[in-house]
Amino acid sequence: MSATTLPGLRQRTASAPVVRRRRLGPGKPIRFGAAIGPVLLLVIWSIGSATGWIDQRVLSAPWTVVTTAGDLIADGRLQSNLWTSAQRALIGLAFGIVLGVVLALISGLSRLGEAVLDGPIQIKRAIPSLALLPLLILWLGIGESMKIVTILLGVFVPIYIHTHNGLRTIDSRYVELAQTVGLSQWEFIRRVVLPGALPGFLLGLRFAVTGAWLSLVVVEQINSTSGIGYMMELARTYGQTDIIIVGLVVYGILGLLSDAVVRLIQRRALSWRRTLAS
Amino acid sequence: MATNVGLVTVQVRDLVRRYDDRAVLDGVDLDIEPGEFVALLGKSGSGKSTLLRALAGLDHDVEGSGELAVPENVSVVFQDSRLLPWARVHENVMLGLSGADERGRQSLEEVGLAGREKAWPNELSGGEQQRVALARSLVREPELLLADEPFGALDALTRLKMHVLLRKLCAAHQPAVLLVTHDVDEAIVLADRVIVLDAGRIVAEETITLPAPRSAADPGFAAVRSRLLDALGVSV
Ligand SMILES: Nc1ncnc2c1ncn2[C@@H]1O[C@H](COP(=O)(O)OP(=O)(O)O)[C@@H](O)[C@H]1O
Ligand SMILES: [Mg+2]
Numbered sequence: 001m002s003a004t005t006l007p008g009l010r011q012r013t014a015s016a017p018v019v020r021r022r023r024l025g026p027g028k029p030i031r032f033g034a035a036i037g038p039v040l041l042l043v044i045w046s047i048g049s050a051t052g053w054i055d056q057r058v059l060s061a062p063w064t065v066v067t068t069a070g071d072l073i074a075d076g077r078l079q080s081n082l083w084t085s086a087q088r089a090l091i092g093l094a095f096g097i098v099l100g101v102v103l104a105l106i107s108g109l110s111r112l113g114e115a116v117l118d119g120p121i122q123i124k125r126a127i128p129s130l131a132l133l134p135l136l137i138l139w140l141g142i143g144e145s146m147k148i149v150t151i152l153l154g155v156f157v158p159i160y161i162h163t164h165n166g167l168r169t170i171d172s173r174y175v176e177l178a179q180t181v182g183l184s185q186w187e188f189i190r191r192v193v194l195p196g197a198l199p200g201f202l203l204g205l206r207f208a209v210t211g212a213w214l215s216l217v218v219v220e221q222i223n224s225t226s227g228i229g230y231m232m233e234l235a236r237t238y239g240q241t242d243i244i245i246v247g248l249v250v251y252g253i254l255g256l257l258s259d260a261v262v263r264l265i266q267r268r269a270l271s272w273r274r275t276l277a278s
Numbered sequence: 279m280a281t282n283v284g285l286v287t288v289q290v291r292d293l294v295r296r297y298d299d300r301a302v303l304d305g306v307d308l309d310i311e312p313g314e315f316v317a318l319l320g321k322s323g324s325g326k327s328t329l330l331r332a333l334a335g336l337d338h339d340v341e342g343s344g345e346l347a348v349p350e351n352v353s354v355v356f357q358d359s360r361l362l363p364w365a366r367v368h369e370n371v372m373l374g375l376s377g378a379d380e381r382g383r384q385s386l387e388e389v390g391l392a393g394r395e396k397a398w399p400n401e402l403s404g405g406e407q408q409r410v411a412l413a414r415s416l417v418r419e420p421e422l423l424l425a426d427e428p429f430g431a432l433d434a435l436t437r438l439k440m441h442v443l444l445r446k447l448c449a450a451h452q453p454a455v456l457l458v459t460h461d462v463d464e465a466i467v468l469a470d471r472v473i474v475l476d477a478g479r480i481v482a483e484e485t486i487t488l489p490a491p492r493s494a495a496d497p498g499f500a501a502v503r504s505r506l507l508d509a510l511g512v513s514v
Contacts, residue, residue: 173360176336180354181374181414191373195364272364272398 060242068242069249077231082250085216085227089254092148093212096155100208101201104160108167109193121160129154129211130218137222147219154215158207166200167193199273202266209258217251286347287312287422287454288333293344295328295337295478302328303342304478312421315448315455317469319462321510325478326458330354330426333456348422353415353453355425359407361399361414368395371414385417386410388450389443405436409443416451423453427460441467462506466499467492474509482509 030036042062048054049061060068072078103121106113129150140146170193178188220229228247235243288310295303302325310316320326331337332346334354361370372382386392389409399407408428415423429437445468448455459465465472466486474482484506488498 173356173358174362177356177360177362178374179336180334180352181418183374187374191365192362195362198364272400 092151096152100156100159104163142223154211162204166197170196289347291345295342317465320475353420359411385413
């Protein structure tokens with residue numbers, strides 16, 4: 001079939017069967033590609049530790065970290081510190097979420113509320129929560145309330161911003177619909193406002209969770225007597241890099257887990273967004 | 279304000295609505311009898327939606343004058359189905375109504391969507407969404423149904439099916455209807471009476487007496503259509 005009288009075609013069949021367009025995207029994803037970087041780091045770390053190229057005082061060997069984690073779990077220190085930290089984060093998160101949602105509702109549903117609340121919160125937003133620490137320590141001391149309030153302050157701002165934005169951008173056509181079917185104020189809030197603002201709220205929640213962990217790390221290293229951050233701070237004074245690494249790994253796992261939980265909630269709560277096409 | 283509504287469902291007298299000192303409705307008079315189907319034709323920008331919104335009580339901030347009497351129980355169908363995307367079909371139909379879930383189910387059955395109660399609006403086609411919107415309007419048993427180009431976004435075939443459905447529903451529920459459309463044939467097929475709005479005034483009115491399955495092939499149909507097109511300023 002290739003031996004035809006069309007030389008141009010024949011030549012093409014021989015050398016370049018199909019004209020391929022140059023690929024512009026990065027190409028097919030590599031299997032387990034996301035694991036390559038971390039594994040490589042782990043390998044370098046192991047080799048460095050084994051050959052003595054990495055000083056144990058600067059960075060403990062991976063196997064030391066693993067056995068230290070085992071010891072910490074065996075004597076219960078890791079669990080009790082983790083529990084304290086988780087409690088702080090959850091309490092701060094819970095109060096921050098409630099505060100953020102309530103303020104967003106007040107400011108989103110009434111012009112007066114917006115006039116009063118939105119300005120101060122935008123100003124608060126411009127100041128990093130952690131910059132308020134000196135004041136909070138003066139006002140609240142160095143106890144639990146200071147820690148929880150600091151976390152709360154880092155949480156309520158993203159919740160407020162995104163929920164408020166969600167409220168403000170609810171399609172006015174739905175407001176009109178609510179009028180024509182004669183919804184009461186409360187039904188309007190329940191049927192239209194809250195579900196309409198939910199995507200915004202959940203976006204805010206993802207930022208809030210990240211913010212909660214960040215604040216937690218900082219407050220736990222200030223005059224704490226318990227918590228993961230305290231455990232790490234104590235380890236620092238004794239130069240125990242293995243314990244510090246265990247703490248870092250725990251923080252990392254907590255961050256990843258909580259983000260996964262929020263994304264799961266997002267998928268469940270916004271299942272109506274899935275369409276025929278997807 | 280509410281004048282004595284005896285035999286009419288809707289009574290509009292000398293209705294004026296202004297946007298930025300420009301009269302968009304300029305002295306409209308209109309009566310609609312109980313159960314009467316009125317189609318409102320007009321060029322784009324002639325004030326059709328403005329009139330409909332006035333009747334629906336949706337023009338709070340619009341300046342104007344005139345007398346307006348409409349019944350308590352009015353339903354509106356918009357050009358977009360305006361279903362709440364986060365509420366299932368059934369909840370959309372029953373929005374703002376308490377209890378009696380059975381009514382919602384029946385209403386969906388009436389528009390040919392039995393068994394789709396639990397679907398999300400996003401899972402329905404455009405025509406199906408608009409049928410849900412019809413169910414939502416009619417489950418309230420309105421005395422007046424206002425519809426602003428309800429089939430304007432649908433394809434021609436779906437639109438024909440919707441005409442049949444709407445006729446059937448109106449026969450069953452007997453609301454007075456004001457249907458805004460820019461489709462002359464649609465107006466003639468569906469309505470008892472067609473009025474033409476131009477620059478905020480009613481400039482023509484046709485009572486349609488053609489026999490029931492109305493067809494564009496009917497010579498009477500063609501005559502009405504050419505008169506209406508004339509009133510719309512379209513020469514054929
Ligand atoms: N909210 C508004 N603000 C200013 N002008 C408007 C508004 N709504 C409608 N108009 C004007 O009123 C006129 C009639 O509009 P409308 O009733 O929507 O026309 P139709 O529905 O017949 O196409 C148009 O010229 C439009 O620009
Ligand atoms: Mg219009």
